[in-house]
Amino acid sequence: MRLSSIFTAVVGLALAGASAYMARDFLEAQRAEAALAEQGAIVDVIVASRDIEFGQPIEAHMLTSISWPVDAVPAGVFNTFEELLPAQNGAPRRARRAMSQGEPILVNKVSEFGEKITITQTIGKNNRAMAISVNATTAVGGFVTPGDFVDIVLTQGGGSNLRAITILQNIRIIGVDQNANEQTDAPKVTRTVTVEVTPEQGQTLALAQSAGRLSLTLRTLEAEEDKPLESIKLSDVIQPLSPLPEDQPKPTIRVRRALNVTEEDPTIYGYSGN
Template sequence: MRTTSFLTFLAGLAVAGGSAYMVRDLMETKYAQVEAQACTNDLVKVVIATQDIPFGKVIDAGKLAVIDWPASALPPGAFTDPAALLPAAGTDPRRAKMALAKGDLLLASKVSGFGEKVTIVQSLGPNRRAIAINVTAETGVGGFVTPGDKVDVILTHGRSEDLKTVTIMQNIRVIGVDQDANADNDTPGIARTVTLEVTAEEGQRLALAQRAGTLSLALRTIENEDEPVLEAISLRDVLREPEPQDVAAPEEVTVRSVVVRRGVETTEDELR
């Protein structure tokens, strides 16, 4: 009797456990279906680049594709239809206003209007200017400066022992090297001019500094953008020579004398 009751208890426990597992699996499956349906309803179509599109290059159908994108994460200005990016027959195309990488979303801020001229102006920030400075292999970091890099500008002026140098600008963005404004171009080359993005005041300082001496560029790392302003140094600082001391002028000594006349003879004696 006891054995029968025990077996009946085990059978009931097994049935209850199996039922609980079945209910759990059913609920998980139903929840997953509902969640998948919800996700599907929240997706929109967006246009992306299927290859790198350099600055100023034409945007055509062969460089575009459409993918699903969460509607809640859709950025402003995103294109949802490739036709909006392609010109009508016989009309001028759109161009990239900045370099686009493969997989990037096509945004209104990154593409030009139909037939719009794309120049370096489109890459400037608000209230910014573009100014070019002359460089050589020595002053232009051996040609390793490319568009998109950040640099410091150093002015060297004076002659011989009066030679001085000072960092006049820090963390300035390079927007062009010679005639190249493509930020994806990382091929070194010896440039003759480098174009920098500056404020109006910085542009004035650069124009004046070019007349005052030699400008050199110092290539910066991506980190450590905030640094204290550097003080000017002279050739004496580099050579670790002490500054010349002012030599005191010798003290003037007042000499007093007395004139002695003896008959026709006259003598002058100093008083001590």
């Protein structure tokens, strides 16, 4: 019993000492923070306490306040919850773009109270949004998602005249089908992508859609400066076949049109050898 009592007393003293040190450190940190606040060295900044998706209403449980050095505060922050949250029964602000946990809430990232949020809030000044038709093959197998950057390649013509050219480079994807959430990372086979372009690029894209098939090439994050690319033809990538010997009869193609049968030179269909 005596040893047990002694052990209990020692443990109690150790816990009491640890608690005293923790309390002292906490009080010193509080006093230091209060002193800095009085000197204007830090301010409260409202940040996201969880991930917030594009278009979501801003609610109190999504927010928290942290202390921030006043000399490093980003422009356009909110310092109080009252600035960011609506009055009782009032219309909320909404996220103009997706925000990550711990990210400061900035004025340009949220709407006004009750303001409608659409895809136009994600478009840069003087730019336009334009949709193009794609499929699993032309949209990188569905791996293109909102927020990615792509090059757009036009393929047109037929036979030996088939050619491809990169018409636009470093183009941002705004939406995939009706999804504009840049936090989406799951591949999805889509039929339409919406891209952000300048008015001049929009004209180019409109003509290209009518002229042939458009394909997207997904860019790496480390892509270097873009350079103009020359168009290439099918003949540039396919090695031509050896010509037939002069004494060997040239092949012909028999074409039937209704009741008429004609023989034609196969070279007009892109055939140039055996």
